[in-house]
Amino acid sequence: MVSTHKYPEAMQKSIELVKETRTKRQGVEPKKMSLEEREEILKKFHPDYKEGVKRPVLIGSNKDDLMSNEVADLLESEPLINVEDIDLSRIDYDVDILLIGGGGAGIIASLWAHYSGIDLENILLVTKLRLGDSNSKMSQGGIQAAVTPDDSPAIHYIDAIGGGHFTNKPEIVETLVKNAPEIIAWHEKLGVIYDKHEDGTFLLNPGGGTSKDRLLSCKDYTGLEIVRVIMDEFRNTEIPFLEFTSAVELLMDEEGKAAGAILYDMETKEYFVARSKATILATGGFGRLHIQDFPTTNHYGATADGLVLAYRAGAKLRDLDAVQYHPTGSAYPEQIVGLLCTEKLRGMGAQPVNKNGELFVHPLEPRDVESAVLLRECYEKGNGLETPTGMIGLWLDIPMIDILNGVGTIEERFSAMFIKYKRFDIDITEDPVLVFPTIHYQNGGVEINKQTETNVPGLFAAGEVTGGVHGKNRLMGNSILDYNVFGKIAGINASEYAKKIKIGKLTLDHVKNWKKTMEGEGITTRRKAPMLLPEYRGEKTLSRLKEYL
Amino acid sequence: MTESEEQGVDGLRVRVFVIGREYKVPQGLTIMKAMEYAGYQFIRGAGCRGGFCGACGTVYRLENDYKLKFGLACQTTVEDGMYLAVLPFTPAEKAIYDIEKLHPSKTVLLEYYPEIAKCVSCNTCSKACPQELKVMDFVQAALKGDIEKVAHLSFDCIQCGLCAMRCPVGIVPYHIAQLARRLYARYISKPSPIVLLRIKELKEGKFDSEFEKLLSMKLEELKQLYEKVEMEE
Numbered sequence: 001m002v003s004t005h006k007y008p009e010a011m012q013k014s015i016e017l018v019k020e021t022r023t024k025r026q027g028v029e030p031k032k033m034s035l036e037e038r039e040e041i042l043k044k045f046h047p048d049y050k051e052g053v054k055r056p057v058l059i060g061s062n063k064d065d066l067m068s069n070e071v072a073d074l075l076e077s078e079p080l081i082n083v084e085d086i087d088l089s090r091i092d093y094d095v096d097i098l099l100i101g102g103g104g105a106g107i108i109a110s111l112w113a114h115y116s117g118i119d120l121e122n123i124l125l126v127t128k129l130r131l132g133d134s135n136s137k138m139s140q141g142g143i144q145a146a147v148t149p150d151d152s153p154a155i156h157y158i159d160a161i162g163g164g165h166f167t168n169k170p171e172i173v174e175t176l177v178k179n180a181p182e183i184i185a186w187h188e189k190l191g192v193i194y195d196k197h198e199d200g201t202f203l204l205n206p207g208g209g210t211s212k213d214r215l216l217s218c219k220d221y222t223g224l225e226i227v228r229v230i231m232d233e234f235r236n237t238e239i240p241f242l243e244f245t246s247a248v249e250l251l252m253d254e255e256g257k258a259a260g261a262i263l264y265d266m267e268t269k270e271y272f273v274a275r276s277k278a279t280i281l282a283t284g285g286f287g288r289l290h291i292q293d294f295p296t297t298n299h300y301g302a303t304a305d306g307l308v309l310a311y312r313a314g315a316k317l318r319d320l321d322a323v324q325y326h327p328t329g330s331a332y333p334e335q336i337v338g339l340l341c342t343e344k345l346r347g348m349g350a351q352p353v354n355k356n357g358e359l360f361v362h363p364l365e366p367r368d369v370e371s372a373v374l375l376r377e378c379y380e381k382g383n384g385l386e387t388p389t390g391m392i393g394l395w396l397d398i399p400m401i402d403i404l405n406g407v408g409t410i411e412e413r414f415s416a417m418f419i420k421y422k423r424f425d426i427d428i429t430e431d432p433v434l435v436f437p438t439i440h441y442q443n444g445g446v447e448i449n450k451q452t453e454t455n456v457p458g459l460f461a462a463g464e465v466t467g468g469v470h471g472k473n474r475l476m477g478n479s480i481l482d483y484n485v486f487g488k489i490a491g492i493n494a495s496e497y498a499k500k501i502k503i504g505k506l507t508l509d510h511v512k513n514w515k516k517t518m519e520g521e522g523i524t525t526r527r528k529a530p531m532l533l534p535e536y537r538g539e540k541t542l543s544r545l546k547e548y549l
Numbered sequence: 550m551t552e553s554e555e556q557g558v559d560g561l562r563v564r565v566f567v568i569g570r571e572y573k574v575p576q577g578l579t580i581m582k583a584m585e586y587a588g589y590q591f592i593r594g595a596g597c598r599g600g601f602c603g604a605c606g607t608v609y610r611l612e613n614d615y616k617l618k619f620g621l622a623c624q625t626t627v628e629d630g631m632y633l634a635v636l637p638f639t640p641a642e643k644a645i646y647d648i649e650k651l652h653p654s655k656t657v658l659l660e661y662y663p664e665i666a667k668c669v670s671c672n673t674c675s676k677a678c679p680q681e682l683k684v685m686d687f688v689q690a691a692l693k694g695d696i697e698k699v700a701h702l703s704f705d706c707i708q709c710g711l712c713a714m715r716c717p718v719g720i721v722p723y724h725i726a727q728l729a730r731r732l733y734a735r736y737i738s739k740p741s742p743i744v745l746l747r748i749k750e751l752k753e754g755k756f757d758s759e760f761e762k763l764l765s766m767k768l769e770e771l772k773q774l775y776e777k778v779e780m781e782e
Contacts, residue, residue: 035776133596133604147747154759155778162775170764178756181747188740191648191731193700200739211778221705224601228708232727236645244592266592299602300595335579335626339599415705419680420600423624533590541578541585 006333006425011434014385017357018395018432025351025359026403032362038369045372045380047292047325047437054321059517060311061455067320070289074304075311076518077529079511080248081262081271088251088506091275095124096498097491098260098276100247100306102127103134103299104223104483105463105490106282107230110239112491113280118498123239124274126263128246128301128532132231135284135299135464136483139223140416141344142205142215143484144477145180151212153177160478163209163366164443164471167319172469172486175450176478179485184216186484192229193218195413205347207476209366215477220342220416223480245272246305246532249511250279250313250459253504258313258459262508266532275506277498278458280490281306282483285442285464288534291323295338296439305530306465310446312514315454315461319444322472327352327370329438331393333424338438341396341417343367343476348413349404353395353432354383368473371437378436385434393434402429441479443470452490458501460494462486563629580607580622580633594635600624603709606679609633619677619711639710641721644728653736655694662725665692667718674712674722680705684712684722691725697737699729 007015033041043049048068056064057072067075097113099106102125110125127133146156156177161168187194195203195217204213218225234241247261251273260276283306287298296302311317328341346352346363352370354360354377361373374394378384384392398417401410410429411418421428444467452460463483470478518525562573565583572587581595596604605622612630622635644661651657659665665688674684683702690698703726713721750756766774 032779035772129596130593130602130604133602135597138597138599138601145744147741147744149743152759153751153756154763157760157763158771158775158778161771162779166768166771166775174760174764178751178760181744181751184741184744185748188744189735191733191735193704193730193734193738194741196738196741198739200741201743202741219704221601224707225704228727229731232643232731233648235643236647238645297599299597300591334577335582335624336599416601419705420624424626533592535590536582536585537588537590538586541582542575 007431008388010388011385014355015431017355018353018397021353021357022397022400022403025353026400028359030359030362032365033369038365041372041376042368045375046368047294048322050292053292058521058523061314061316068291068323070291071286071304071307071320073527074289074308074529074531076523077308077525077527078518079312079514080528080530081511083508083511086262086271086273086508088273088508090273092272093124093274095274096122096277097280097494098274099123099125099280099282100261101282101284101463102131102241102243103282103284103463104136104227104230104480105487106280107132107234108484108487109280109282109462109491109494111230111233111237112488113495114237114239116492116495118495120239124276125239125241126245126247126274127241127243128266130243131234131241132227133299133301134227135287135302136480137223137227138297138299138340139480140220140340140342141207141347142217142222142477143480144207144210144214144475145184145216145481146177146212146214147181147184147202148204148212151214153180155212156180156214159210160475161471163475164473166471168471169468171450172448175489176469176481176485180481183481183484183488187226187229190229190233192226195219205344206364207347208343208364208370209475215344215347217344220344220414226480246530247309248530249508250309251275252313252507252510254507255504257457257501257503259503259506261309275503277501277503278460278494280494281310281446281459281461281465282463282487283465287439287442291439294325294437294439295329297326297329297338297340298439300534303531303534304442305532306461307445308529310454310456310459310461313456313459313510315456315459316447317445318447318467319472320467322443323439324367324441324443324474325371325437326440327367327374327437328396328435330433331391331436332387332434334389335424336420337391339420340438340440341433341435345396345398345401345414345417348409349401350396350398351400353397355385356383366473366475374437387434391436393436395432396435397432398428399430399432441474443467443472443474448486451493452486453493458497460490462490563627565627566632568634569632574627578627580620580625580627580635581605583627584622593637594622598623601707603707606636606639606709606711607633608636619679621679621709624679636714639714641710641713641724643721643724646728648731648735651732653696653732657732658691658694658696658699658725658729661728662721664718664720665725668692668720669718671717673715673717677711677715679709679711680707682706687726688720688722691729696729696732699726700733703730
């Protein structure tokens with residue numbers, strides 16, 4: 001096999017060191033850190049704690065709250081539309097439930113709206129790209145659900161709260177963990193293929209920061225499998241939807257209720273008025289803002305559009321000072337820099353190893369802690385390996401999985417990882433892969449309660465766009481669970497709400513007022529938002545983060 | 550070829566022909582990044598950019614070669630003299646069904662997709678698959694009514710639709726496989742009994758008092774409990 005791999009000579013030497021130390025490392029795990037040790041390393045090495053990377057936002061319901069610079073900039077942007085150009089007397093779509101976003105949360109919410117008695121013609125889902133294209137589909141490792149006798153929803157709760165450094169909103173964490181078993185049962189009924197033993201019991205793995213083996217998975221295509229099935233169900237149900245159509249502002253009525261959205265056809269560049277009794281925001285996260293120039297694992301559409309829309313309508317946001325960096329994004333080869341190497345690899349035995357072949361951290365610390373230790377290893381200890389294009393990285397020793405679980409395990413249970421590297425002539429059953437932290441998840445977002453209500457009447461939100469459930473750090477496997485649990489609740493509750501209310505006269509005054517407030521605060525900018533698509537034309541498409549420090 | 554040439558860091562360029570028009574781009578980029586480098590901004594034809602969503606199925610041909618090749622724009626490295634087009638859409642038909650009303654019979658796949666019977670075993674579908682799946686094998690398994698085999702062989706399908714675009718008799722392997730996988734999980738593989746048990750416990754309020762305690766706990770107390778739980782592991 002040695003002759004087939006494509007690592008350059010300069011990296012080969014280090015790979016030999018990794019191979020030499022495998023026997024010595026087998027079954028060895030450094031101790032997990034105490035809460036104090038974790039706090040210290042986060043402060044010193046986590047990118048969120050770097051000086052100058054956050055600032056208080058100048059306007060809106062979170063005025064003076066600290067946020068990542070890129071998020072604050074985005075929120076303090078001019079609208080895309082000219083309010084005067086929009087004729088609100090011409091209603092193009094008139095529905096009970098408008099869903100903005102076609103990933104996991106949006107699709108699931110639309111299904112449950114229909115199950116809750118909303119007729120198909122009164123539901124409309126809009127998505128700026130294709131139906132189903134989302135971070136939901138890309139998640140690999142698994143979904144958490146406390147289903148075994150030695151585990152419990154209470155332990156799941158404690159893990160999630162501790163992993164979030166006790167900053168989560170407790171009552172929605174309770175909702176998350178208590179609804180997990182119902183979601184799994186629903187998936188089984190819909191026809192999701194989970195990894196199982198012959199007798200029907202689940203194959204379970206640990207994740208970073210889980211105290212039990214609680215992760216159910218579908219090989220390393222967990223998100224793909226779940227989204228494929230719910231998309232199929234969505235199409236069979238024949239729920240109306242518009243692809244390549246984004247929402248560019250929310251609509252309000254004169255009483256201050258959310259009342260739909262202004263839609264924008266990405267291809268014909270036309271605007272449409274969609275009036276709706278209830279609006280569900282399911283626009284996903286912000287990875288494509290490339291905070292601090294980090295690469296990202298995220299979908300092309302992850303540009304935080306929902307935050308912008310909700311904020312202008314007066315919604316309260318939270319925890320947007322915390323960015324989730326996944327410890328193991330690919331750092332080589334160049335073509336796949338930033339893409340995810342699932343945490344499930346470490347859950348099944350892969351170890352982070354430095355350029356000398358040394359194991360330097362427990363493989364399953366919570367993500368932010370694990371990332372911070374990797375950054376320390378690169379920059380303080382100088383044990384990272386440089387690639388020919390100037391990226392730096394550490395090894396993730398994947399072959400250890402076959403050593404621990406038997407030859408063939410990697411190919412069988414990590415077929416996504418296997419083919420991702422095979423395309424570049426790297427055999428992950430023989431060689432380690434080079435990794436570096438990469439932006440993975442928007443920990444915070446629009447604040448919701450247990451019913452998925454925001455503080456704006458008629459505006460519901462679910463999935464990555466929301467904040468609170470994960471606090472300032474999400475654990476592996478809680479995001480798939482999040483979009484399922486809260487997507488379902490949003491669909492049900494928005495339907496109940498829509499059955500009761502009437503929409504008054506439509507208005508975009510909140511957008512006009514936004515512009516006035518910007519002027520009043522002296523904010524002059526050429527930035528416009530929502531961003532809709534990231535800008536990668538020309539040199540901007542080349543890999544980021546040649547220099548972090 | 551040396552390392553630096555492979556990566557294009559010394560300014561080495563390759564010629565790509567995007568929908569017929571020539572651009573010079575750095576070596577070592579994916580087709581997707583090469584098009585962006587050339588000035589394109591994707592609306593269609595870009596999705597996850599990580600090989601998971603199938604939005605960027607691409608047809609290409611190399612100069613002085615008559616054969617058409619297939620790949621994902623986000624996972625395929627550009628080569629010199631590449632003529633390419635990213636598919637904006639695959640207009641393949643999907644059957645509509647209610648999974649609750651189906652039976653995993655030997656003929657159910659044929660009922661919803663009768664064109665399976667027209668398969669001429671040319672293997673063009675497998676050659677087009679960017680996931681390197683044995684597409685023809687699972688189409689043949691579908692013809693024989695072996696739902697489990699279809700589910701197993703098609704599990705890594707990202708539904709890019711290239712197989713359907715290439716099939717000379719109009720079979721839509723990726724939709725057939727979706728139906729087979731759902732049938733397999735719903736009716737053939739064993740359900741997990743423990744999930745239903747846990748749901749029952751939750752409905753009976755088994756964990757309610759524990760949650761009451763957890764939710765009213767002081768922060769210091771909760772932190773101690775967390776450290777204890779983590780150490781027990």
